[in-house]
Amino acid sequence: MSAATQHLIQGQYSFAEKEGFALECGGVLRPVSLRYAMYGEPNAACDNVILVCHALSGSAEVATWWPELFDDPRLFGNDRYCILCSNILGSCYGSTGPSAINPQTGKPYGASFPLVTIGDMVRAQYELLRFLEIPRVKLVIGGSIGGMQALEWAMDYPDVVEHCVAIGTVPVGAMGLALNHLQRQAIWLDPKWKGGEYTSDDPPAKGIALARAIAMCSYKSAELFEIRYGRRPNRNGEDPWADHQARFDVGGYLDYQGQKFVERFDANAYLAITRTMDTFDPVRSCGSAYAAYSRIKAHVTLVGISSDWLFPAADVRALGEQLRAVGVDCDYREIESSHGHDSFLAEPEKLASILATHL
């Protein structure tokens, strides 16, 4: 990321210390703190800001998890751009989330952390932009719940956003709601969850690992699993035909992904953000597709992923039609991939190619 090498600001912006930040659900967060990373600087005209919205387990440091997009000279890989990303409300990478202190109790919110909507997340990001004196963004971009935020930005701040790119995202369908529900059950089932009052040195590791493993199945595709793992025994030599605990390769992979996740993510934050994801439903919130989407002034690009079964490409395409029907300047592109939902992170070059020919 060329901008990053010349100029990286990592910061923390806290606000609403007195008045509180009112949430859509009726709760209040006091204060709100957002961790952010800014690569490069806004120019005088402020027509060079790219706002990146991260997905469930991402962080503000977009250079660490989406470098390919910002290294690509066809895209944002030149000194001209200012790339901004903030850790979402409810997360555990520096922004206010369940491990923050609830001023009413003097203890961490834990499981009582209030429901945060995508609208709340975006409104907090807007406060950060005001603080940074950034009146408009050239592009807001994100995948998965990052894409939900990008759409919400275009809806709620039509005069701020010029382009919006939302990848692999629609309101979660019934199968997605089911899988998120099961992931929360997995965390709750772990006795170490303790009603959310675990300590960071003794987290519900098995529960969050199982939740992540369930999620991984939905992020990947059956086709990819078949190619990568098939019916092969676990690569460490376990024999599932002999030993009862022995795994197939895909089981070993899922366990490994689960264990890695334990080290880097907080269970209560996971619970909170999957709930946020579930509740994103602009048509319901606004009463109609017209009320939700006709506010948008940005050019919107929706990107579907051919093998995504969590946010099926057909649903993303249908959302594009819904947007166009109410007058939004919207186009639809599709990533041909066997990687499933994860393609936007696993094969960034495919996304980059689509964006390069398009933006």
Add this chain to the structure above:
Amino acid sequence: MSAATQHLIQGQYSFAEKEGFALECGGVLRPVSLRYAMYGEPNAACDNVILVCHALSGSAEVATWWPELFDDPRLFGNDRYCILCSNILGSCYGSTGPSAINPQTGKPYGASFPLVTIGDMVRAQYELLRFLEIPRVKLVIGGSIGGMQALEWAMDYPDVVEHCVAIGTVPVGAMGLALNHLQRQAIWLDPKWKGGEYTSDDPPAKGIALARAIAMCSYKSAELFEIRYGRRPNRNGEDPWADHQARFDVGGYLDYQGQKFVERFDANAYLAITRTMDTFDPVRSCGSAYAAYSRIKAHVTLVGISSDWLFPAADVRALGEQLRAVGVDCDYREIESSHGHDSFLAEPEKLASILATHL
């Protein structure tokens, strides 16, 4: 079921009390007991026996879980047929499974119940047929792991089986292996599992409920979930936009399915049978498709289900091609359904229509 009304025998056949029943994995079961139900009687020529093989959570009493097929006068719903079904080895409906006493310890096998293959299950059923003096069966039929048994019957006892119908079944693919793995993790995560040494009055209820809920997602289709539950709040009035524990409708459905299952199934049996399911792989066991399938003399009908993502129709069709390539008289039929894998139980009339025009 007309045959059932005239003549039902429910029995238990125990064997291998002294010599033991050697399993493919190297273990021995001593004795083996099979619970069976026989509706009607074999005729003198013994050309009227229908052998039904049940799926993961089924029982010998086929009249209770597949009545439509055996009520249908176009199929087996007349007095002519003798319908036989036995509870599979490893299950908890009367046949030898993890709750049986291990003679070496004097205690239930529990989690140490040895790995039983589909081949072992079928060989035990063959012993039952010998005991019942049934030398041949007109048709062996089953769905899911019942279909695996039906195929195994056709492979291992080619002179016994005249027709074989296997529905929604192939060796489990990588995604299926992944989902079975996660289901076992869910049971192991429940502190009440206690290494498999729980008592029947205090089982790992939450673990098995979560396992069943994960399985239900794979038995149904996203399309069906979308139609039935969509993004609606749980029908009991919960509000997922207000209350953190509140569920969407599909979450309420999955919890209900999980709770119902706790009352009727044993966790160790579930662990055992999912392992059996995972290990079904005739080509691997026999060394080649030719060695596995060319033994078959029966006419084989494979039935795929259009919306099945656990055992995709394309994979069932490909298995049919594999069988035909080695000379098996095999045809492929497909159930057009949005019900997913479960269609063979949820929409038996569709299966019945296919079978009626075909058999």
